[in-house]
Amino acid sequence: MKLLNATQIRDLDQMTIQSQNIESIELMEKAASVFFREMMKKVGGRFEHLLVLAGSGNNGGDAVAIARMAVSYFKKVDILIFNIGKYSHDLKIMMERLPQEVLIREINKGDELSMTTEDSTLLIDGIFGSGLNRPVEGYWAKVIDLINDSKGYVCSIDIPSGMFSDSFDAASKMIRADWTLSFQLPKKSFFYPEAQQYLGEWTYASIGLSKKHHIAMNSQDLYITSNYASDILRKRDVNDHKGTLGHGALITGSYGMAGASYLSAMGALRSGIGKLSCYVPEIVQEMIQTQVPEAICTGNNGYQCIESVHLAYEHDAIGIGCGLGINKVTVDWMDTFLDQNVNTPLIVDADALNIIASNQWQNRIPKGSVITPHPGEFRKLFGDFDNYDKAFEIQDAQSQELDIIIVLKIPHTRISTPDGTHYYNESGNPGMATAGSGDVLTGIITGLSAQGYQQEQAAALGVYLHGKAGDLAASEKGQYGLIARDLIEYLPYAIKSLEK
Template sequence: MKIFPTSGIRQLDAYTIEHEPIASIDLMERAARALADAIMEQWPDTDTPFTVFAGPGNNGGDALAVARLMAGQGYRLEVFLFNPQGKLSEDCAVNRERLFEVEGITFHEISTQFAPPTLTADHVVVDGLFGSGLNKPLGGGFAAVVKYINASPAHVVAIDVPSGLMGEDNTYNIAAHIVRADLTLSLQLPKLAFLFAENEAYVGEWRLLDIGLSEEAIEETDTYFELADDEVASLLRPRGRFAHKGNFGRALLIAGSQGMAGASILAARGCLRSGAGLLTVHVPFCNNFMVQTSVPEAMTELDYSETRFSEPTDTDDYQAVGIGPGLGRDPQTVDAVLEQIRTCQTPMVVDADALNALGEHRSGLNDLPEGSILTPHPKELERLVGKCHNSYERLMKARELAQNTGAHIVLKGAYTAVVSPDGRCWFNTTGNPGMATGGSGDVLTGVLLALLAQGYDAGMAARLGVYVHGLAGDIAARKQGRTGMTAGDIATCLPLAWKLLEEKDE
């Protein structure tokens, strides 16, 4: 599913109006029906008190049309239309006149002074002050209205976007001047801002409503941002009947140190449960017995050091190399990691302490072999690119890093972003908060390593691996609950996740 900038959404509206064809006011009516149906489904009791705040633009027009449609179904609503400049958009003005055709609405048009209504915990506020076209922070009276809504105990449902929130970059926005919605009903497509952690407090739960924008225009209009969906299953390659382990690659995993054997075990399990033909785990002697006992399907290669990764190893016989989980940050290990990256000609998955080594020696980023994947969480990314003030800036810097290094970046989080060197970003839709547990990222490293070893290119491997890793987490959460699940549960559920993906692709 594509994610367009707000300017692109306006173009989709215009294209739909011209080519369907449909009048602008009728497209607004279609959107209002979808919105009203969703709101009435959420609050089916017609005795629920609704207060509608409408602005002077088309978002306000949507809100007025929603109020009229709900009143026609027996709801009683109080509507406040804010028109301080005495100028409404054409469609908003039409819907103001249509309000008077129905009963059950108490209407106020505000041009100067605003006497706030009483809002209780039983009330539902419909926020239609401003939509996705906003390009500067709210101020003056509108900011005061937002603060009043946020201070109330009422439930808040936002039309398209919470008023005050910009669709992409909110770096210079004013937090107190953004509506805090419990539910956001986005029209047709999501907004990029919905996917950033700091905006959760404003967006709340968000749902998409199909309002019939032109599918042809959506398909033909390019964008750098997409939301991953079930189409990821099409990336999965079928296995031939006469295939053998040699067809699915040899993978090398460099992981673990004294006290951190678990990281290498979890990554190894993730790799072997994701289809790698053969896996060798390079470990210090102190971890050898634990790895061989816990993951008997894997072979081990011993480091010269008893306790840590100390010297680079030969990678010529492998199709992919994973490096980083549980290595630690001993200076000898850091030097070995940098030298391993410098001399490796095989695609790599670089994670955890290997990323930290690159963060301390950023010149090493220039040595990454072609087709590599970096898997930072936000703090690890900042060690590579510098301090970021918010998720939008972090994403933009990840795009720069991918472009400069030629590597794919897997920026881990609630909507893990896969960033390609050409600037495209795919946001993952699987996974849950139960995966916020130690070792989850190690399992992902193993999954990505397996896919690279099988010959998937870095972009396909990253998208497919992140999706199935999250899907395994969702299966684990259903089985174990989010609070009690562990990274080991994610690894255990990988085979079922792959099975589900195989069935979708049949």
């Protein structure tokens, strides 16, 4: 799914109005109806008092329309309209459509304002919309503070008031929503880690904007949905056999870190790879031979850590780094490995990244490689950052300069590519923040790459399947008790969910 900026979304609204020969007020009614329907699914019956907070623009018009729809579902419906600017045409129409029993109180800049809310109050946030282009400060920031300090449950229309649509600016005062529904598609700002505390639980829903015009728009920001991942996933052919489904290699493990070798190996095998060779130290071999009998386990790589690796086969992809350790002999081996002009698709993670960062070998990462740093490893590799706007800028620059794909492991994992394309992931949950989860991901991406997927496809599909396995596991076991082995267990079901 293509993500759009605020200007493109406004253009898409207008294209829809023109192509469907409707009035803008009809589109607003549709959006309000979708929001009300989804809101009632989420919280219906839990609240007695509805307090609608509306701005003077079209976001306020949505809010007023929702208030009208809600009259028969709540004991009391109140509307506060904040006189931030000139009332929009469609807002005026929505105000005229309100039943007489719904009272409106207008708030002007500088008015003393107090809010009486209870736990039984549902607040609808429709003050500022996605067109906001400067930070909320001064009097209106104090209003937002008052709302954030109030009791009740806050639902934001399209975007929490004060948040920008295309990036995140901490200087702006923002509503802390409990639930946010974005119209048609997520906003780009929703994928910033700093934004999560303001979004609450968020989702998106179609309001009927033109699919044809959406598809035709230019965007290098893509959202990996189930449909997108399903389109990447290849159908198995009746003539497939282990020789046609790729032979991957994993160079992993050290004393005390055998689990990383196991988890990455199982991730690769469960991804559908034909054959897998594990190059591990002797101290890890017995565990791999007994716990992962499907894999080939090679010896003579060192006793407690990797000292040397002689690839015994022609491999279609190589994954390196999980549990590798940073012993000097391992560092020396990696120095040699990077000198070998590796042409095989390479996936680099964990201690392999730490070794590269410590020795400033970033320019030696083979072109076309996929690297999978978490934020700490990212900082070691490319420098510190104060916010994720800066982190994303660094990520994009390094992808292009080094000609590599960077999988930055944050909420909604962000993937950057050398051509400037960015991917954000739909799947995954906080329960996956557990030791070994990244090792499973490295195995999955290595397995997909070995099967012949292009590196960009392997990264995008691998990230989605990893997150989907976590979601399926969490739906059965909950998030708190989730462990990396659960991801392996549910990975086949994640793949099955995409099969057409």
